[in-house]
Amino acid sequence: MRSYAIGDIHGQIDLLRGAHARIERDRAETGDAEAPVVHVGDLVDRGPDSAGVIAFLSEGIAAGAPWVVLKGNHDRMFAGFLERADFQDPMLRPDYTWLHPRVGGLETLASYGIANPGRRPVAELHAEARDKVPAAHHAFLAGLPTHLHRGEVFFVHAGIRPGLPLTAQTEDDMTWIRRAFLDDLRDHGALIVHGHTPVERATHYGNRLNIDSGAAYGGPLSVVVIEDRDVWELTERGRQPLPPY
Template sequence: MQTYAIGDIHGHFDLLRGVHDLIADDMARHGAGQVVHVGDLVDRGPASAAVVEYLRCGIEAGQDWVVLRSNHDRLFTTFMADPALRDPCLRADLSWLHPKIGGAETLRSYGVRSAGDRPIEKVHADARGLVPQADVEFLNSRPAWHRANGVIFVHAGVRPGIAIEHQSEDDLCWIRAGFLDHDGPFEALIVHGHTAIDVPTHYGNRVNIDSSAAYGGPLSVVVIEEGEVFHLTTAGRVPLQPPQAG
């Protein structure tokens, strides 16, 4: 059975529905499969609330969907718990509501206005009244990794040399240095997002599927079946090949 993996969504509900349509068409030809979303449901895009509700309700209704924990989704739920709390991996000069992070757009999708221009206590009070607790609990309960079809799916990456069961959540949600520059094998092929690139890319030991939906790029989906990786497009499956040795 094939496994599908969708990259970082960042509040683009229209793009999410589009790739789910691609998956439905592919399943009609190849049979059912599980769908893994590698996180970053929220921030920067216009419809984070719709994305979270759609995925939460789909899973509650029995869809074979997996949604992974990620740094942006973690920033959202941390703010909802206590706006004074800081994620230890976030740069000291940034906050979730900083324009570079995009939390204000997430709150706007829930009906919280002018989140970047009002006292944080008032913004938080509005958010507590408008963001469904079911959405917060859903994001908080997401797993940080998933294994299927001989592949490990995470949001950001893994720390080399550490078994997936012993990886820290901070690394699984945030890592770049030490992972992206590692050219040796991992315990399995790693499929991840978090680091925006132009198109899904197979590096041999990992596959990055964050094709910059947060910055105006497309939302990408890959298919893993019998050890092969394919980029799923409107023209069908396109083999995603690692670089040739030598």
């Protein structure tokens, strides 16, 4: 059973197009046009073209591409802001909001043509966002699933709560969890493929596979292909084995 997966995108449309080009080359070599491409969330924030990323993915899915897009914490915060100007994600530290310069929402608003978002009242920004962000983009974000369980692999944005069945995981954990998941070495019953916590390159830990290689901060956008529980990274040179370290 083959699946492709792409790490946290964060508005990097050029890297996303390049990732899909590597997948198409692998498809041509294997003759497999049907294996799904799973994007593990965080489409938006920090990078230059969150609007373009959402358009690319939503339009591709509407056209019948075998793509799955999961909900990341940044996608959840953007959708929440479009609902309410005073939205505060309960998992975000209380002294931050989605509009804090370190979170990245300001860059997302700018990608929709909203001028000077860092120097304007929140209510005014919210009203303009409601006007300029297409309703289809809002609906797409709001409707994103939190996970995909396929064969021996469980795809999710941030991770899972160790010790709980995969069917009992909460959205808060699947979009936000870090240390309780990252520090747990037990087998989770499936290989957990996730992003959310940047690493230098895609890394296979045996029980989990982290594919967030820091595209938000100038790093690459990782792309992998998984067959059962075997993993290869897709590079410009083709498949490179990615065994547990």
